[in-house]
Amino acid sequence: MRVVHSAEHLRHAPGHEYEDGKAIANYEVPERAEAIRRALEADGGFTFEAPTEHGTEPIAAAHDPAMLGYLASAWGEWVAAGETATEIMPDTFPLPAYHEGMERPTGPGHPRAQVATWVFDASSPIVEGTYRAARSAVDVALTAADLVLGGERFAYGLCRPPGHHAARAMMGGYCYFNNAAIVAEDLVRRTGGRVAILDVDYHHGNGTQQIFYARGDVLYVSLHGDPARAYPYFSGYAEETGTGAGIGATLNLSLPEGCGGEEYLTHMDRALDAIDEFGDAPLVVSLGIDTYRLDPICDLALTTETYAAVGRRVAALGRPTIVLQEGGYYVPDLGQNVRSWLRGLEERGD
Numbered sequence: 001m002r003v004v005h006s007a008e009h010l011r012h013a014p015g016h017e018y019e020d021g022k023a024i025a026n027y028e029v030p031e032r033a034e035a036i037r038r039a040l041e042a043d044g045g046f047t048f049e050a051p052t053e054h055g056t057e058p059i060a061a062a063h064d065p066a067m068l069g070y071l072a073s074a075w076g077e078w079v080a081a082g083e084t085a086t087e088i089m090p091d092t093f094p095l096p097a098y099h100e101g102m103e104r105p106t107g108p109g110h111p112r113a114q115v116a117t118w119v120f121d122a123s124s125p126i127v128e129g130t131y132r133a134a135r136s137a138v139d140v141a142l143t144a145a146d147l148v149l150g151g152e153r154f155a156y157g158l159c160r161p162p163g164h165h166a167a168r169a170m171m172g173g174y175c176y177f178n179n180a181a182i183v184a185e186d187l188v189r190r191t192g193g194r195v196a197i198l199d200v201d202y203h204h205g206n207g208t209q210q211i212f213y214a215r216g217d218v219l220y221v222s223l224h225g226d227p228a229r230a231y232p233y234f235s236g237y238a239e240e241t242g243t244g245a246g247i248g249a250t251l252n253l254s255l256p257e258g259c260g261g262e263e264y265l266t267h268m269d270r271a272l273d274a275i276d277e278f279g280d281a282p283l284v285v286s287l288g289i290d291t292y293r294l295d296p297i298c299d300l301a302l303t304t305e306t307y308a309a310v311g312r313r314v315a316a317l318g319r320p321t322i323v324l325q326e327g328g329y330y331v332p333d334l335g336q337n338v339r340s341w342l343r344g345l346e347e348r349g350d
C-alpha cells in the first residue's frame, strides 16, 4: 500500500492541555506519527511518498475562509501583540449567553479573544508551526486521495495533526483543518458523485458531521464512545441523523465503556451495512486508534487483532478507500495497531 507522509508535522508540538484544573502534557505528540511511520517502514509492504502542494482552495471549500485566515496569521499576530507564551490557548469563552440580548462587538479583538472565537476547547494549542503542519496534513490527505483517483484501490495518509473535530468554522480536539472532510468535499467536486465517510476514532467526529449535516451526497457514519460519558459530549447521539437534504445521511453508533472486539464488530457491521446501502461511492476512513485497550484517555478494550479484523471487513465493501490518520495515544503500540489495520485492509493477515 502507498503511504503519504511528511516530516512537516514535526512543526506542531503542542506542550500542554487542560485536564481537571491542571495543565498536563498534551497527548497529541509528534512521536505518534513517527511511531506509525517506523512500524510501516519496518513492515516492508508499504511504500512512502511525499505530499504534493494543493493550495488553500480545497480547505476554503470545507471551512470558513476566515478560519483559514485566522490560523494562517494567528502566530504572527500573537507575537506582534507582545505576547511571549509559546502556546496560544483560549481562557475566556464567548458563549452565546455572553451577548444574550446585546450586540456582539465586531472587529478583530485581542489575540486572546480571537483564539476563543475559533477554538472550542483547552486541548488544542496553536504554536508557531501549527499552521504549516496543519497545511501539510491536508496535503497528505489530498495526495492520498489523488492516488485513489489515479486507480489505487487503497491509500493511507499519515495525517498529523488530526482533523475530525474541526467544524466548518471551529477548531479543537487537537484538530485544526478537517483532513477527512476536505478530502470528501474535494472528491465530490472532482467526481460529481457521492462519498462515504467511516469514522472509527473513539471520539465522535463532530466537525465532520457538522460540515456535511445538511448534505445527502456525503454519508457520515461514526462509531464512538457514548457522548453521554465521552468527549466531545455535545454530539454523537443516535438521534442526530441529518437535516434537510441530509436526513438519513448521518449515522451515530455509541459504544459502551469497556467494549471489546466481539461486541465492537457487531456495531461495525451495522456501520458497514449503512455504507453498503449508500451505494457505490469511494470511502474515506477516519482512522482513530484511541479505541485501543491501553489508550490513556479512552475506555474501550480493542486489541491489535481487532484492528486487522476491522480492516478486512472494510476491504470486503469493495470500495476505493482513502484511510486518514486521526487519534490514538498509546504510542508504544500505535504503530503496530495501524499496521495491523492496514494489513487487514490489504488482506495480508495481521
Ligand code: SP5
Binding pocket: 019, 123, 162, 163, 164, 165, 173, 174, 175, 201, 203, 231, 288, 290, 296, 297, 298, 326, 327, 328
Ligand atoms: C483526534 C482526537 O482523538 N481528539 C481527542 C481530543 C480529546 N481531548 C480531551 C479529552 C478529555 C478526556 N479526558 C478523559 C480523562 C480520562 N482520565
Ligand code: ZN
Binding pocket: 201, 202, 203, 288, 290, 326, 327, 328
Ligand atoms: Zn479520538
